Amino acid sequence: MAALYSVADFLDLLWRRMRLILLVAILGSALSLVLALMKEPIYTSTEVIQVNLPQIAGDLAKSTADGSFARRIQLVEQRLMARDTLLEVADKFGLREAFPGLRPNELVTVLRRSLSIRGTPAANSQTLGDGAISVLTITATMSSPEQAQALAREISDRTIRLSQSSRIEQARETLTFFSEKETTLIREIAKLEEDLAELRFQNDVMSPEEVQVRGAELIAINESLLTLAREEIELRQTTEEAAATQSGSYAQRVRDEYDAQMVALTAQRALLENRRAELQASMVMTPELDRQLTAVKQALERKKSELEVVTERRADAEVGFRMESALQGEQLNVIETASLPDYPSGKSRKSLALMGGVVSVVAGLALALLMDVLHPALRSAGQMQRETGLMPVVSIPVLDTRPRGIRARLHALFRRGRGSP
Secondary structure (H helix, E strand, O other): OOOOOOHHHHHHHHHHOHHHHHHHHHHHHHHHHHHHHHOOOEEEEEEEEEEEOOOOOOOOOOOOOOOOHHHHHHHHHHHHOOHHHHHHHHHHHOHHHHOOOOOHHHHHHHHHHHEEEEEEEOOOHHHHOOOOEEEEEEEEEEOOHHHHHHHHHHHHHHHHHHHHHHHHHHHHHHHHHHHHHHHHHHHHHHHHHHHHHHHHHHOOOOOHHHHHHHHHHHHHHHHHHHHHHHHHHHHHHHHHHHHHHOOHHHHHHHHHHHHHHHHHHHHHHHHHHHHHHHHHHHHOOOHHHHHHHHHHHHHHHHHHHHHHHHHHHHHHHHHHHHHHHOOOOOEEEEEEOOOOOOOOEOOOHHHHHHHHHHHHHHHHHHHHHHHHHHOOOOOOHHHHHHHHOOOOOOOOOOOOOOOOOHHHHHHHHHHHHHOOO
C-alpha cells in the first residue's frame, strides 16, 4: 500500500526500504561532495562612487551638460560593456589566460555577467522623476580576489573618466553648435543688408536716414508755405484798409507795394511747392518695390532677433564649457575603494555538501514511497482491516531463515561448500 495512515506505517516503510534509502542518500551525498569540491570559489569586490553637485550654483553659471544623470550613466555603462572595451580590460589584466578555454565572445559574456553598475537614487528623485543619483556601486565577481579587486577599480576609473569626458564633450558640442549658428546668422544678416542696399541703389530709393531728413524738409516747407499764406492775407487786408480809408495817392502807393510783394511771395510759393513736389515724388515707390523692400526688412529683423537669442545662448554655452573644462561641474568621487576580499562570496563548499546530503535523503524517501505506489500490497492486519473491512483470524509473520551473525553465516557457507545438506 502507498497510503501512510500512522507512524507505524511510516516506520515500516523506512524499515522495508532502508537499503534503497541509504543507497540513494549515500550516492547523492557523494555526488554533492564531489560537486562541492569541484566548485571554484567566487570573490566579490565593490567600489562606491559618490555623485557630487556642481561647485558653482546653477543660477550663477548653468552647465550645458544637463539632463538625467541616470541616462548619462546608462550610456557610460553601455560603452563600458562594449565588446572591444571588455576585451581591452581582459588583455590588461591577463584574463584570457585565466579563462584559456573560452573564445573572445564567450569571455565577453562572462565579464558582462561578472560586472554590475548600480545607482542609488537621490532623495526625492523617485517622486520628482529627475533621474538624480547620489551613489554608484560597482561590483566585480571573479575567481580570485586580486582579479575581482583590480576589475572593480578599473571599471570605476573608466566610469569616472567616461562621465567627465562625456560632459565635456556635450558642453563642447553645445558651444560649437551655437557658435556656428551665430556665424551663420551674421553671414545671412550681412547678405540681407547687401540685398537691401542693392535694391535701394537700383531703384533710387532713399535710405531711412535720407527719408528722415527729407521728411523734416517737407515739414519745414509746409511751415514756410503757411507763413507765406499768412503774409498774403495780412498784405491784402492792409491794401483793402488803405483803399477804404486813405486818399487816392496813398492808397495807390500801398497798392503798388502790395503788387510788388505779392510777386515776390508768389515766386517763393512756387519755389517751395516745386521743391515739395520733388521730395514727395522721390519718396513715392511702386507697390512691387514696396513689397520687396518690406520682405527684405522683415527677414532682416527676424534674423537680428534670432541672432540676439543665439548670441545669449552661445555666451551661456561658453561659460558652461569653461566650467566643465575646469572640472567645476558635476563630479564623481570614490568614497569607498574596492578592497581585497578575504572570503569567497556565495555559499561555501560545506553548505553545498550539506544541502546535497539533505536533498539526497529526501530523494531516497520519495523513491521509497514511489516504489510502494508502484508495488501496492497489504502488509499488516491493520491495513487489511482498513482496506477490506475484514478482520484477519491469523497473521503469520515472515520468517527469516537466513543465518544470523558472522560466525553462523561463515559456518553455513562452509557446509554449503562441502555439499552438506
